Amino acid sequence: MIEVKNLKKSFKDGESVTEVLKGIDFVAKSGEFVAIMGRSGAGKSTLLYQMSLLDEPTSGEIFIDEKNIASLTISERTYFRLSELGYVFQDYALLPEMTALENVALPLLMQNVSEKKAYHKATEALTRVGLEKRLNNLPSKLSGGEQQRVSIARAIAHEPKILFADEPTANLDNESSSVIMNIFKELHAEGQTIIMVTHEVEYSKFAERIVRLDDGKIISIEKN
Amino acid sequence: MFSSLNIRIGFFLARHQIERSNPWTTFLIIFVMFFTFLNLVVISGILVGLIQGAVDAVRIHYTSDVIISSLNNKTYIENSPEVISIVKSLPQVEAMTARYLDGGTLEANYKTRTDLKEKPNTAVASITGIDPVAEDKVTNLSKFIVEGEYLKPGDYDQVLVGAYLDKKYLPIDSPGFSALNNIGPGTKIRLNVHGVQREVTIKGIIKAKVDELSMRVFMVDSQLRSMIGRNDYNVAEISIKLKQGVDPATVRDILKQSGIDNVAKVQTYNDAEPKFIKDMKDTFALLGNMLSSIGLVVASITIFIVIFINAITRRKFIGILKGIGISEQAIEISYIFQSFFYALCGSVVGIIVLYGFLQPFVAANPIDFPFSDGILVAPINGTMFRVGLLMVTTIIAGFIPARLVVRKNTLDSILGRN
Numbered sequence: 001m002i003e004v005k006n007l008k009k010s011f012k013d014g015e016s017v018t019e020v021l022k023g024i025d026f027v028a029k030s031g032e033f034v035a036i037m038g039r040s041g042a043g044k045s046t047l048l049y050q051m052s053l054l055d056e057p058t059s060g061e062i063f064i065d066e067k068n069i070a071s072l073t074i075s076e077r078t079y080f081r082l083s084e085l086g087y088v089f090q091d092y093a094l095l096p097e098m099t100a101l102e103n104v105a106l107p108l109l110m111q112n113v114s115e116k117k118a119y120h121k122a123t124e125a126l127t128r129v130g131l132e133k134r135l136n137n138l139p140s141k142l143s144g145g146e147q148q149r150v151s152i153a154r155a156i157a158h159e160p161k162i163l164f165a166d167e168p169t170a171n172l173d174n175e176s177s178s179v180i181m182n183i184f185k186e187l188h189a190e191g192q193t194i195i196m197v198t199h200e201v202e203y204s205k206f207a208e209r210i211v212r213l214d215d216g217k218i219i220s221i222e223k224n
Numbered sequence: 225m226f227s228s229l230n231i232r233i234g235f236f237l238a239r240h241q242i243e244r245s246n247p248w249t250t251f252l253i254i255f256v257m258f259f260t261f262l263n264l265v266v267i268s269g270i271l272v273g274l275i276q277g278a279v280d281a282v283r284i285h286y287t288s289d290v291i292i293s294s295l296n297n298k299t300y301i302e303n304s305p306e307v308i309s310i311v312k313s314l315p316q317v318e319a320m321t322a323r324y325l326d327g328g329t330l331e332a333n334y335k336t337r338t339d340l341k342e343k344p345n346t347a348v349a350s351i352t353g354i355d356p357v358a359e360d361k362v363t364n365l366s367k368f369i370v371e372g373e374y375l376k377p378g379d380y381d382q383v384l385v386g387a388y389l390d391k392k393y394l395p396i397d398s399p400g401f402s403a404l405n406n407i408g409p410g411t412k413i414r415l416n417v418h419g420v421q422r423e424v425t426i427k428g429i430i431k432a433k434v435d436e437l438s439m440r441v442f443m444v445d446s447q448l449r450s451m452i453g454r455n456d457y458n459v460a461e462i463s464i465k466l467k468q469g470v471d472p473a474t475v476r477d478i479l480k481q482s483g484i485d486n487v488a489k490v491q492t493y494n495d496a497e498p499k500f501i502k503d504m505k506d507t508f509a510l511l512g513n514m515l516s517s518i519g520l521v522v523a524s525i526t527i528f529i530v531i532f533i534n535a536i537t538r539r540k541f542i543g544i545l546k547g548i549g550i551s552e553q554a555i556e557i558s559y560i561f562q563s564f565f566y567a568l569c570g571s572v573v574g575i576i577v578l579y580g581f582l583q584p585f586v587a588a589n590p591i592d593f594p595f596s597d598g599i600l601v602a603p604i605n606g607t608m609f610r611v612g613l614l615m616v617t618t619i620i621a622g623f624i625p626a627r628l629v630v631r632k633n634t635l636d637s638i639l640g641r642n
Binding site for chain 2: 049054055074075078079081082083085087089093095096097098102106107109110111112138154
């Protein structure tokens with residue numbers, strides 16, 4: 001479970017301060033699939049970055065399984081991301097010098113999993129997203145959809161508590177987007193907690209709830 | 225920071241970056257490191273080798289391995305025949321040559337000078353009496369004949385003149401140093417030693433980068449002996465060439481123990497090295513080290529720039545690595561490994577080129593400096609020390625820019641924000 005309490009985030013640019021998140025309160029239960037929607041500049045991605053510990057909020061608290069994330073040091077946050085969270089980036093964010101298999105195995109190796117076991121789990125994760133025949137391809141040899149599937153495999157290989165996805169279909173065509181969303185659907189069906197930012201109404205329907213943001217505030221929470 | 229896990233992941237990241245980087249870029253960086261290595265080792269090696277070449281030449285062509293010379297208050301070695309027989313009896317000795325030595329003057333234009341007010345063309349020189357065969361066996365003197373021929377044992381009234389005594393080879397007009405004009409093989413000159421005058425013919429000109437040879441006049445020992453009345457056969461110098469692998473210090477000590485040091489100075493080639501040569505060696509080594517230090521700074525700046533550019537251009541990926549939970553330390557270590565790899569490859573290529581080609585080549589074809597045949601001095605322990613320095617410097621130079629980039633905010637790195 002993830003709980004956000006009075007979360008605020010502002011950016012300073014010289015003298016001026018821009019408040020992007022203006023006190024967000026939000027809870028996602030374990031196993032839930034939540035879509036965050038809103039127009040451009042509403043604060044969707046910023047909220048996701050705070051919840052996924054990629055950024056530090058200006059104020060407010062975040063609890064993941066009742067653990068207050070704000071108290072963690074930088075290295076503890078890094079380790080928490082490594083062991084408890086999974087992240088699917090909009091632009092895939094794969095390491096270009098590593099094959100699909102190596103990209104997925106890397107976080108496992110960082111968790112001190114043996115090389116053999118890490119590659120085995122990475123192979124399983126890639127098989128799960130339908131890339132069992134593309135294990136040894138470099139990202140440059142994969143299509144956008146395939147790269148995003150590698151990104152998902154990397155995010156789920158270590159069985160994270162929460163999977164964050166930042167507009168995972170934004171750079172993909174309809175066919176690839178459908179494949180990606182079906183993977184999310186399957187993961188959710190297996191009990192994976194997913195929090196996904198999207199601006200596409202069609203894909204928000206895969207979520208159980210839709211959190212709508214505007215001007216840094218939650219304006220509605222709808223059930224699908 | 226250097227936990228086994230961080231090292232393992234750092235190595236994993238570095239290996240993949242190097243393996244899949246542009247091979248030409250890698251080649252270029254290694255090429256730069258190779259030249260840095262050469263700069264570190266070869267420049268100082270040549271500077272030291274410049275002096276070492278001169279020292280070696282003195283050893284090979286003048287003092288040989290051990291030299292016995294007269295005491296400071298004597299012009300000859302007392303009981304020389306006995307000393308020579310002791311030397312010859314030593315099993316370590318391969319060959320020896322004994323030299324008579326005295327000061328004298330040479331006059332060249334005495335036949336053509338019609339006006340007695342005209343300045344005589346004279347030069348002062350050390351007159352050296354040698355056994356031509358024995359001398360050549362020990363010092364290879366005949367190699368330095370640039371005009372005419374080398375002496376034979378029966379060559380009476382014939383001399384070899386050092387090139388510094390011939391104006392043609394030393395066109396310097398110094399009030400303290402005079403040379404002879406218009407001389408060459410076949411020219412008759414007048415030799416005056418202790419008032420004994422003899423007309424001799426120049427048989428050859430000796431030109432070597434060893435001053436002791438180029439400033440002397442050589443004649444057959446028996447003739448000089450008769451000129452200076454040295455009927456006791458007491459010589460002034462004995463140069464001893466030892467068999468391969470024999471330590472000169474051992475033979476020196478044996479000779480000293482036999483009592484020779486009561487009548488003569490017994491020195492190895494190293495003991496006989498003048499202090500100014502030792503000082504020059506130290507000076508050139510210091511200069512070499514100073515130049516090497518500059519090379520080291522250049523190497524560290526090169527690696528700093530390479531790693532900094534690499535880290536800056538990969539800032540997004542560094543952010544992603546941190547984003548997916550790779551520790552900052554592991555990422556920094558990956559850059560340390562990369563720096564180490566470049567320095568190691570450059571050094572290995574450098575060592576192969578240095579010991580496989582450069583050093584043997586320069587040994588076979590010494591660099592023709594005006595006062596020595598320069599060699600390349602690169603002792604393996606000194607080279608390894610410099611390789612170590614290069615490694616440490618490049619590792620630090622690689623780590624600093626990596627740390628600067630890695631420590632930036634993760635999200636800023638991923639999004640490319642400043």
